[in-house]
Amino acid sequence: MSDPRDGLTARRGALRLMAHVLRDGRMLDDGASGLEGAEAARALRLAGTVLRHMGRADALLKQRMARQPAARTRDILRLATVELMVLDAAPHGVVHDAVALTRSSPKTAKQAGLVNAVLRGLADARAEWDALPPPALPPWLRKPLAKAWGRDRLEAIEAAHLVPAPLDLTPKPGVTVPGAELLPTGSLRLPRGQVSALPGYETGDWWVQDAAAAIPARLLGDVAGLRVLDLCAAPGGKTMQLAAAGARVTALDLSEARMRRLAENLERTRLTADLVTADALDWTPEAPFDAVLLDAPCTATGTIRRHPDLPHLREARDVEALTELQYKLIDRALGFVVPGGRLVFCTCSLLPVEGEHQVTAALGRHPGLVAEPPDPAALGLPPETGSAHGLRLLPDLWPERGHMDGFYMAVLRTRA
Numbered sequence: 001m002s003d004p005r006d007g008l009t010a011r012r013g014a015l016r017l018m019a020h021v022l023r024d025g026r027m028l029d030d031g032a033s034g035l036e037g038a039e040a041a042r043a044l045r046l047a048g049t050v051l052r053h054m055g056r057a058d059a060l061l062k063q064r065m066a067r068q069p070a071a072r073t074r075d076i077l078r079l080a081t082v083e084l085m086v087l088d089a090a091p092h093g094v095v096h097d098a099v100a101l102t103r104s105s106p107k108t109a110k111q112a113g114l115v116n117a118v119l120r121g122l123a124d125a126r127a128e129w130d131a132l133p134p135p136a137l138p139p140w141l142r143k144p145l146a147k148a149w150g151r152d153r154l155e156a157i158e159a160a161h162l163v164p165a166p167l168d169l170t171p172k173p174g175v176t177v178p179g180a181e182l183l184p185t186g187s188l189r190l191p192r193g194q195v196s197a198l199p200g201y202e203t204g205d206w207w208v209q210d211a212a213a214a215i216p217a218r219l220l221g222d223v224a225g226l227r228v229l230d231l232c233a234a235p236g237g238k239t240m241q242l243a244a245a246g247a248r249v250t251a252l253d254l255s256e257a258r259m260r261r262l263a264e265n266l267e268r269t270r271l272t273a274d275l276v277t278a279d280a281l282d283w284t285p286e287a288p289f290d291a292v293l294l295d296a297p298c299t300a301t302g303t304i305r306r307h308p309d310l311p312h313l314r315e316a317r318d319v320e321a322l323t324e325l326q327y328k329l330i331d332r333a334l335g336f337v338v339p340g341g342r343l344v345f346c347t348c349s350l351l352p353v354e355g356e357h358q359v360t361a362a363l364g365r366h367p368g369l370v371a372e373p374p375d376p377a378a379l380g381l382p383p384e385t386g387s388a389h390g391l392r393l394l395p396d397l398w399p400e401r402g403h404m405d406g407f408y409m410a411v412l413r414t415r416a
């Protein structure tokens with residue numbers, strides 16, 4: 001039988017993670033729940049579920065309180081509400097632990113009675129919960145997405161964000177993993193689980209990479225023997241793909257910490273690349289490359305299903321700074337390509353200003369630059385993902401398979 005304290009431990013860890021995101025403005029993945037192993041995973045899952053459903057939890061709780069309680073008490077109530085309404089947890093344990101957590105801090109102890117009363121009042125709130133509008137993205141993101149993709153598609157994207165992402169692996173050529181589904185795009189898909197326990201982890205036969213994120217490197221086709229620059233490379237998912245496909249790769253990134261992770265990833269997978277830690281806007285290569293892959297920094301809004309913290313952390317003003325950096329990086333990257341060579345530009349964003357618009361603008365700025373139309377069928381993707389200039393992936397794709405991240409990517413060929 002499981003220890004009844006287990007629930008309390010994971011719930012306390014989830015509260016730490018929620019505070020880390022909601023009050024410290026930091027990313028969920030960087031947060032320390034203070035736990036390890038299965039308890040840490042449970043705390044992360046609880047915090048992520050709260051962040052996905054927080055709008056509805058707040059709407060339900062608002063009806064039941066005259067005033068906002070202390071921030072921590074509010075989080076305790078949000079967690080309990082989501083456990084009751086979304087995760088169908090046993091009410092007795094949820095209410096008991098919520099009250100215990102409220103009592104455990106002098107700052108909130110006085111609100112234990114309120115927490116008990118509010119949560120007991122949720123016993124008959126199921127119909128009210130079901131009648132609430134489904135979780136929606138924040139207005140700064142909803143508005144441009146509705147304009148770009150239409151309201152129906154936006155709602156399908158929002159629904160896809162509620163489905164926890166499966167585990168996707170990119171295998172080295174010829175590698176299979178028992179029990180994994182081979183996706184039409186070549187990735188392997190498994191239910192979520194402990195990565196390091198899977199066969200092939202120690203021997204570096206594969207690496208974790210969303211199916212959508214694995215497409216940009218594949219746009220370059222056969223890269224064996226080519227000199228390829230992976231610009232904005234860390235933690236190295238695309239570097240590993242290019243190196244495994246036989247390219248002579250230079251991997252560059254600004255972040256020392258992320259470059260350390262890239263080096264560890266190359267070591268585990270026994271792959272090699274020349275590593276450069278530098279700002280791409282200042283750095284100049286000794287000789288131009290046959291191809292450059294630019295996975296530019298962006299809002300990462302295509303990864304919300306795996307990062308439910310993002311809508312709580314980003315805001316409209318981030319978009320402007322990022323699009324400015326993206327266009328500078330594109331122009332810089334084009335200068336690193338041999339005449340007649342290729343630049344793959346991609347971002348894991350849902351916003352056309354970080355994808356389609358960047359490519360149209362680059363074509364306008366650089367006479368002689370052409371966009372090569374992609375062939376979705378050859379990549380194992382639905383035909384509607386392709387356009388004259390690039391490939392657009394949105395998270396509502398592949399509903400029967402468990403969806404994929406949002407991405408935009410294009411192949412630009414320089415004048416010969």
Ligand SMILES: C[S@@+](CC[C@H](N)C(=O)[O-])C[C@H]1O[C@@H](n2cnc3c(N)ncnc32)[C@H](O)[C@@H]1O
Pocket residue numbers: 231232233234235236237238239252253254255258278279280281295296297298
């Ligand atoms: C989307 S992530 C790259 C993910 C990586 N390509 C992969 O597949 O694993 C964007 C990266 O851009 C890097 N970056 C941001 N600004 C940069 C700059 N001016 N020069 C070089 N790298 C930069 C960030 O450190 C971050 O690692």
